[in-house]
Amino acid sequence: MVVAPLLRSPKGMRSMVFRLSSKLNYYTFPRCHLPRQCFSTTPTLLNDAAALERTRNIGIIAHIDAGKTTTTERMLFYSGFTRRIGDVDEGSTVTDFLPAERARGITIQSAAITFHWPPGEVNASSPDQSLPRSASPHTINLIDTPGHADFTFEVMRSLRILDGAVCILDGVAGVEAQTEQVWHQASTYRIPRLIYVNKLDRDGAAFGRTVREVSSRLGVYPAVCQIPWFDRGNGPFVGVADAIHLQGLRWKEGEDGRTVKMVDLQQLDAEEQLLAQELRRARIALVELLSEYDDHIVEKFFECEEDHLAVPPSDIVDSLRRCTLDPTSRIVPLFAGASFRNMGVQPLLDAIVNLLPSPPETPDPEVSIGGAKGGLRRLLSGDLIVEQNEKAASLSKGKAKKRLVQQTNPKEAIGKLQSCALAFKVVNDAKRGVLVYVRVYSGSLDRNSLLFNTNIHVSERAPRLLKMYANDAVEVDSIPAGHIGVVVGLKHARTGDTLVSYAGNKASPPEPLTTLQLRPIDVPPPVFFTSVEPHSLSEEKRIHESLSLLLREDPSLHVNIDEESGQTLLSGMGELHLEIARDRLINDLKAKASTGQIEIGYREAALGKAGPVTKIFDKEIAGRRGKAGCTATVEPFDSKDAESEQAVSDEAVLHIGSHDGNQIVILAPGLQVDRAPNSDEETSPFLPPGLDPAMVRASLQNGALAALARGPQFTYPMHNVRVTLTLDPSAHVFGNETTASALSTAARQATAAAFRDLISGAGTAMMEPVMNVIISVDEASLGSVVHDISSSRGGHIVSLDEEVPLSATDASPTSDTAVSEDQLPAIDPRRVYAPPDPFESPSVGGDIPVATSRPRTITAKVPLKEMVGYLKHLRSLTAGRGTFVMSVDRFENMTAPRQKAVLAELRGGF
Numbered sequence: 001m002v003v004a005p006l007l008r009s010p011k012g013m014r015s016m017v018f019r020l021s022s023k024l025n026y027y028t029f030p031r032c033h034l035p036r037q038c039f040s041t042t043p044t045l046l047n048d049a050a051a052l053e054r055t056r057n058i059g060i061i062a063h064i065d066a067g068k069t070t071t072t073e074r075m076l077f078y079s080g081f082t083r084r085i086g087d088v089d090e091g092s093t094v095t096d097f098l099p100a101e102r103a104r105g106i107t108i109q110s111a112a113i114t115f116h117w118p119p120g121e122v123n124a125s126s127p128d129q130s131l132p133r134s135a136s137p138h139t140i141n142l143i144d145t146p147g148h149a150d151f152t153f154e155v156m157r158s159l160r161i162l163d164g165a166v167c168i169l170d171g172v173a174g175v176e177a178q179t180e181q182v183w184h185q186a187s188t189y190r191i192p193r194l195i196y197v198n199k200l201d202r203d204g205a206a207f208g209r210t211v212r213e214v215s216s217r218l219g220v221y222p223a224v225c226q227i228p229w230f231d232r233g234n235g236p237f238v239g240v241a242d243a244i245h246l247q248g249l250r251w252k253e254g255e256d257g258r259t260v261k262m263v264d265l266q267q268l269d270a271e272e273q274l275l276a277q278e279l280r281r282a283r284i285a286l287v288e289l290l291s292e293y294d295d296h297i298v299e300k301f302f303e304c305e306e307d308h309l310a311v312p313p314s315d316i317v318d319s320l321r322r323c324t325l326d327p328t329s330r331i332v333p334l335f336a337g338a339s340f341r342n343m344g345v346q347p348l349l350d351a352i353v354n355l356l357p358s359p360p361e362t363p364d365p366e367v368s369i370g371g372a373k374g375g376l377r378r379l380l381s382g383d384l385i386v387e388q389n390e391k392a393a394s395l396s397k398g399k400a401k402k403r404l405v406q407q408t409n410p411k412e413a414i415g416k417l418q419s420c421a422l423a424f425k426v427v428n429d430a431k432r433g434v435l436v437y438v439r440v441y442s443g444s445l446d447r448n449s450l451l452f453n454t455n456i457h458v459s460e461r462a463p464r465l466l467k468m469y470a471n472d473a474v475e476v477d478s479i480p481a482g483h484i485g486v487v488v489g490l491k492h493a494r495t496g497d498t499l500v501s502y503a504g505n506k507a508s509p510p511e512p513l514t515t516l517q518l519r520p521i522d523v524p525p526p527v528f529f530t531s532v533e534p535h536s537l538s539e540e541k542r543i544h545e546s547l548s549l550l551l552r553e554d555p556s557l558h559v560n561i562d563e564e565s566g567q568t569l570l571s572g573m574g575e576l577h578l579e580i581a582r583d584r585l586i587n588d589l590k591a592k593a594s595t596g597q598i599e600i601g602y603r604e605a606a607l608g609k610a611g612p613v614t615k616i617f618d619k620e621i622a623g624r625r626g627k628a629g630c631t632a633t634v635e636p637f638d639s640k641d642a643e644s645e646q647a648v649s650d651e652a653v654l655h656i657g658s659h660d661g662n663q664i665v666i667l668a669p670g671l672q673v674d675r676a677p678n679s680d681e682e683t684s685p686f687l688p689p690g691l692d693p694a695m696v697r698a699s700l701q702n703g704a705l706a707a708l709a710r711g712p713q714f715t716y717p718m719h720n721v722r723v724t725l726t727l728d729p730s731a732h733v734f735g736n737e738t739t740a741s742a743l744s745t746a747a748r749q750a751t752a753a754a755f756r757d758l759i760s761g762a763g764t765a766m767m768e769p770v771m772n773v774i775i776s777v778d779e780a781s782l783g784s785v786v787h788d789i790s791s792s793r794g795g796h797i798v799s800l801d802e803e804v805p806l807s808a809t810d811a812s813p814t815s816d817t818a819v820s821e822d823q824l825p826a827i828d829p830r831r832v833y834a835p836p837d838p839f840e841s842p843s844v845g846g847d848i849p850v851a852t853s854r855p856r857t858i859t860a861k862v863p864l865k866e867m868v869g870y871l872k873h874l875r876s877l878t879a880g881r882g883t884f885v886m887s888v889d890r891f892e893n894m895t896a897p898r899q900k901a902v903l904a905e906l907r908g909g910f
């Protein structure tokens with residue numbers, strides 16, 4: 001760890017490590033600024049297992065403003081990647097490269113950057129076991145995740161491709177609500193983490209208090225590897241004392257941080273006696289903590305005659321690594337620094353290399369395929385598909401699965417898989433066009449290979465591959481498993497799509513590969529919307545192109561065109577989310593359009609059943625006669641209610657699908673769908689040439705979706721509704737006149753008519769988004785905040801100081817294998833080692849006093865409308881200290897008086 005800067009330096013320097021005992025040493029971190037090309041990776045090199053072992057795919061997670069960007073900029077500087085340190089406040093950082101980000105000083109978009117630590121060429125030779133990992137260059141792929149609550153989905157999207165993460169805490173604010181939320185999301189994906197307590201140079205920084213908060217609020221044991229060094233006990237922050245190597249690291253104020261003064265324990269005894277004493281306590285606590293989980297360190301401890309200080313640093317590093325990688329250990333290594341002052345970043349980089357896992361050391365990535373779920377490695381080894389066969393054969397229901405077993409040999413198909421990658425980010429780059437960031441999970445994604453997108457069932461070639469260095473790039477021939485890279489030239493791939501390449505030259509891979517999906521995540525429903533008006537009719541096309549690009553980049557945005565008003569509506573997850581999208585559209589993509597006010601996206605619910613209503617559409621469209629019919633029934637539907645889910649009989653079902661909380665069921669009795677052997681093609685003797693069952697399915701579904709977008713009474717989209725469409729070939733199909741668009745229009749008209757029938761029948765109600773809100777406050781403000789939520793905002797307090805529930809986006813397939821944190825016993829912060837903060841009395845282990853102003857967590861359900869502008873109010877109730885995060889819990893029917901009040905307010909303007 002901290003010793004590593006010396007160990008990885010030229011041989012002559014190496015011996016210095018062992019001569020540190022008696023005098024001061026200065027060490028200058030590598031100055032070399034390698035030309036970009038030297039990072040260029042060749043496929044042969046990266047395919048090597050040793051080179052993969054020297055790769056870290058990591059992310060930085062934290063609360064907004066904790067210092068992610070500042071820390072990243074220092075990492076890039078010390079690794080030789082940049083020549084000067086970027087400054088968030090000046091808007092000159094490398095990672096925040098969207099104009100909107102630079103202007104706001106916040107990170108909106110995850111940018112993936114590759115650099116090497118320590119600097120130098122990564123080679124594939126076997127590692128020297130006697131040296132720490134940080135002695136040789138490693139490839140670090142760093143994903144910068146956004147910190148704002150509006151970007152939770154973006155955080156989730158980034159998290160699922162990480163092998164490890166650094167959680168940055170603000171040493172003044174401690175553990176904040178957003179940190180808790182992201183922390184628990186990272187636990188869902190079982191991501192090993194390090195904690196870095198930043199901003200220790202600021203007035204009011206409280207390292208000890210933050211360490212205790214880590215245990216009480218994040219539910220883990222902090223392994224304190226460094227303690228802050230305040231000059232003469234309570235002077236300015238000047239460096240850190242390293243409990244692993246028993247030495248002090250001191251940085252000089254005002255320098256760029258490359259030169260570090262290393263002070264051994266004896267010297268510290270002479271110069272900073274209190275710090276030296278505390279460092280000994282920290283070392284004892286560290287060895288004790290590791291001993292509780294790791295037998296190897298217990299053995300070493302006995303070998304060292306039970307002297308905590310005599311245990312060799314390399315054994316401590318190995319033990320920390322084992323504990324960090326073992327999700328059951330609950331131990332998280334913790335480091336200290338002040339990135340802005342250029343203090344603490346290089347040891348953190350060493351820790352990333354030494355303690356976080358390489359791609360092969362991570363848990364098996366979750367996949368779903370043909371109705372089965374499990375690990376990708378298990379799938380490739382044949383285990384998973386065997387299970388699927390047995391499961392599918394025993395199922396009496398589910399036509400797709402039956403077909404799969406009858407017509408394909410899954411094992412043979414899996415053998416044809418050449419590579420499998422997840423498109424985790426789509427970015428429109430002004431110079432290079434649309435860049436699709438991918439994480440490759442198996443095989444090797446090669447240039448020019450045909451990629452099948454299993455989400456949208458489209459094949460595209462990958463003409464160019466890149467390794468990205470923020471907004472700089474190097475061309476490569478392939479991206480091997482475990483690596484992150486960019487595919488340029490894809491026209492359809494969206495963020496979150498799974499891409500597979502396969503042997504053979506067919507347009508699509510053999511089944512069930514067409515259904516293989518990596519770590520799918522649920523997109524939460526949008527709760528705010530705004531209208532987008534083109535400045536002129538001629539602009540309309542370009543604006544829709546720009547909008548579809550925005551949607552490829554960010555699938556948590558939605559675009560709807562209101563059929564009746566012709567208005568384009570853009571919806572998203574939060575006010576800031578939409579503001580940024582608006583900025584992107586108008587300022588970055590130069591769309592000539594204006595946007596309306598940002599409004600809450602209410603929904604409309606059916607209070608009973610309506611229909612069946614049959615509509616026959618018969619009209620000339622674009623010079624061609626179109627005639628088709630369809631029958632629609634609408635009724636309430638609850639996706640969370642299993643009974644409601646299963647109420648559809650299997651007979652004559654052509655399609656069942658869920659769409660934003662609604663269900664569309666398509667019945668086609670008597671259509672007689674035939675499927676050719678070894679082919680996906682379906683036919684029916686009752687359909688005219690040019691129309692097949694797949695087109696019927698898509699047209700009817702599109703018609704229903706268009707009708708669902710506008711409720712009959714309040715014009716908001718319908719929610720929690722089941723639309724059942726019935727196509728009777730003898731009554732609704734009229735030979736060649738029945739086209740796809742005629743079917744779609746018939747379906748839309750029949751569904752909309754059934755909705756209108758609701759008004760005179762069972763009725764409809766407005767629904768509003770209710771948020772799951774987690775508020776962090778101190779003890780003194782608890783009462784007033786709780787009172788405000790429950791009496792003034794119509795909220796419902798769910799709990800105080802409970803584990804933070806996971807957000808809606810966490811309903812990913814990994815959750816069944818995730819570490820269940822709720823079931824783990826709470827950690828008593830008094831049993832956790834934390835050094836005293838300046839002006840606090842010295843303390844260790846059991847003597848640590850609990851912080852006087854205990855942080856409290858309020859969990860509540862509150863209508864979104866009452867949360868608009870809440871931050872300002874919370875700040876005034878809590879003397880500026882309160883923070884909160886929220887995610888959509890559900891849409892709820894409004895009571896008649898509330899509906900009346902909201903409508904009156906809407907008419908008067910929002």
Ligand SMILES: Nc1nc2c(ncn2[C@@H]2O[C@H](COP(=O)(O)OP(=O)(O)OP(=O)(O)O)[C@@H](O)[C@H]2O)c(=O)[nH]1
Nearest residue numbers: 065066067068069070088106107147199338339340
């Ligand atoms: N005093 C002090 N200020 C710091 C330190 N690190 C970051 N800051 C300041 O804190 C503010 C936020 O830093 P950023 O690096 O933008 O934080 P971030 O976590 O990337 O924020 P988002 O991108 O908005 O999520 C900036 O004004 C930084 O200059 C530090 O170590 N000490």
